[in-house]
Amino acid sequence: xxxxxxxxxWVFAVLLMIGMYAIIAKRNLIKKLLALAMFQSAVFxxxxxxxxxxxxxxxxxxxxxxxxxxxxxxxxVLILTAIVVGVATLALGLAxxxxxxxxxxxxxxxxxxxRDRE
Amino acid sequence: MTTVLCVFMLTLLVIxxxxxxxxxxxxxAVMLGGIYSFEMASIFFILDAADVALTEAxxxxxxxxxxxxxxxxxxxxxxxxxxxxxxxxxxxxTATGMMLIYASFDNPRIGDPNAPVHLHVAPWYLEQxxxxxxxxxxVSAILASFRGYDTLGELFVIFTAGIGVLFILSAPAPQxxxxxxRLMNAEGLRHHLVPRVVGQLLVPFIVLFGLYVQFxxxxxxxGGFQAGALISAGLILYALLRGEIAALRxxxxxxxxxxxxxxxxxYTTVGIAGMxxxxxxxxxxxxxxxxxxxxxxxxxxxxVGVGLTVTGVLLSIFHAFAAxxx
Numbered sequence: 001x002x003x004x005x006x007x008x009x010w011v012f013a014v015l016l017m018i019g020m021y022a023i024i025a026k027r028n029l030i031k032k033l034l035a036l037a038m039f040q041s042a043v044f045x046x047x048x049x050x051x052x053x054x055x056x057x058x059x060x061x062x063x064x065x066x067x068x069x070x071x072x073x074x075x076x077v078l079i080l081t082a083i084v085v086g087v088a089t090l091a092l093g094l095a096x097x098x099x100x101x102x103x104x105x106x107x108x109x110x111x112x113x114x115r116d117r118e
Numbered sequence: 119m120t121t122v123l124c125v126f127m128l129t130l131l132v133i134x135x136x137x138x139x140x141x142x143x144x145x146x147a148v149m150l151g152g153i154y155s156f157e158m159a160s161i162f163f164i165l166d167a168a169d170v171a172l173t174e175a176x177x178x179x180x181x182x183x184x185x186x187x188x189x190x191x192x193x194x195x196x197x198x199x200x201x202x203x204x205x206x207x208x209x210x211x212t213a214t215g216m217m218l219i220y221a222s223f224d225n226p227r228i229g230d231p232n233a234p235v236h237l238h239v240a241p242w243y244l245e246q247x248x249x250x251x252x253x254x255x256x257v258s259a260i261l262a263s264f265r266g267y268d269t270l271g272e273l274f275v276i277f278t279a280g281i282g283v284l285f286i287l288s289a290p291a292p293q294x295x296x297x298x299x300r301l302m303n304a305e306g307l308r309h310h311l312v313p314r315v316v317g318q319l320l321v322p323f324i325v326l327f328g329l330y331v332q333f334x335x336x337x338x339x340x341g342g343f344q345a346g347a348l349i350s351a352g353l354i355l356y357a358l359l360r361g362e363i364a365a366l367r368x369x370x371x372x373x374x375x376x377x378x379x380x381x382x383x384x385y386t387t388v389g390i391a392g393m394x395x396x397x398x399x400x401x402x403x404x405x406x407x408x409x410x411x412x413x414x415x416x417x418x419x420x421x422v423g424v425g426l427t428v429t430g431v432l433l434s435i436f437h438a439f440a441a442x443x444x
Binding site: 004005006007008009010011012013014015016017018019020021022024025026027028030031033034035037038041044045048049050051052053054056057058059060061062063069070071072073074075076077078079080081082083084085086087088089090091092094095096097098099101106107108110111 | 121124125128129131132135136138139144147148151154155158161162165166167168169170173174177178181182185186188189190192193194197198199201203204207208211212214215218219222223225227228229230231233235236239240243244247248254255256257260261265268269272275276279280282283286287289337338339341343346347428431432435438439442
């Protein structure tokens with residue numbers, strides 16, 4: 001039971017590696033972008049794991065409650081903006097994939113190389 | 119009890135992640151991606167990050183899925199070509215993963231109040247927010263005031279990404295290629311009774327909730343980023359139900375472009391107004407005679423700016439994908 005407090009970090013490592021594997025090994029460009037999003041959210045999980053404090057609550061002050069323990073708000077701020085930036089950059093990637101499909105008629109990376117050389 | 123729930127959700131998350139990578143049908147992979155985001159949002163909520171959970175649910179599960187479906191409608195639904203497992207990447211990833219797990223044994227346990235991350239800067243924010251800014255949601259206070267520079271930077275990243283998508287997708291499409299299945303055709307889902315009736319009922323409430331989240335962000339979870347995502351989700355739902363043309367009649371493209379620009383301008387103007395009134399860039403205390411009132415005003419305006427730009431960018435990207443399919 002001593003190690004249950006590290007479980008989040010292990011899941012972070014596993015998700016990060018699944019995402020990275022798919023980015024390297026999969027040939028399909030949309031699959032690569034899905035994996036990139038997964039890789040990114042593994043990092044979000046790491047940050048949000050670090051913000052938790054035992055017995056804490058979400059960092060919202062209530063005037064009628066004294067001696068509140070708050071979880072750390074700083075990682076939350078960083079990740080909050082990172083999620084929105086993530087979707088905007090992901091859309092950029094998808095737009096490029098759409099244009100690649102229009103030009104080469106495929107979204108498989110190896111076939112794009114073959115058709116580019118022709 | 120919370121720990122058990124957290125471990126359960128994290129296990130589900132890993133299973134979903136494997137499913138996403140395994141699925142050969144890209145449509146199922148994208149749908150699993152939506153489920154993955156909802157699980158991630160629940161975990162964020164269990165870990166006390168209410169604002170982040172709200173954002174992840176609206177953006178990760180809602181908007182991201184719609185963008186992926188838009189891209190699928192313009193490309194292909196299936197992963198082609200069979201490739202077995204590739205042993206070199208698997209080997210490298212296993213080794214790296216093992217190293218990360220080995221390194222985790224030196225990490226502080228989750229929830230440890232003496233972890234280094236809780237000892238520096240954060241206690242100062244928690245202590246000073248009631249006096250300096252006096253709003254209940256500390257996350258909003260840090261986001262818009264203490265770390266206003268960061269948020270301005272992020273806003274301009276979103277702005278730039280939005281412009282990039284519009285540039286890439288506004289080039290004329292080659293005419294000879296026909297798009298087989300269109301997700302967002304002009305008809306919408308008008309002929310499907312249940313989505314039409316239920317969806318149409320939901321749209322105004324989603325937009326209203328977005329506005330609530332926007333202006334209640336000082337007091338509870340919420341703010342410009344979440345509100346922008348929610349409002350665009352509501353309007354995208356409208357576009358899916360009524361078709362592209364009706365949606366563009368309700369919220370025209372020029373209006374979206376105005377939103378993108380005016381949000382970024384509003385944020386910068388508030389910063390420069392602080393300079394002109396004798397403070398430093400993004401110092402809201404000088405905006406009013408009472409420094410705390412000035413902070414309230416500054417945070418409100420800045421959050422509105424963020425909301426405008428995020429709504430504009432997300433909706434413009436959606437319409438750019440949809441217009442490509444016509």
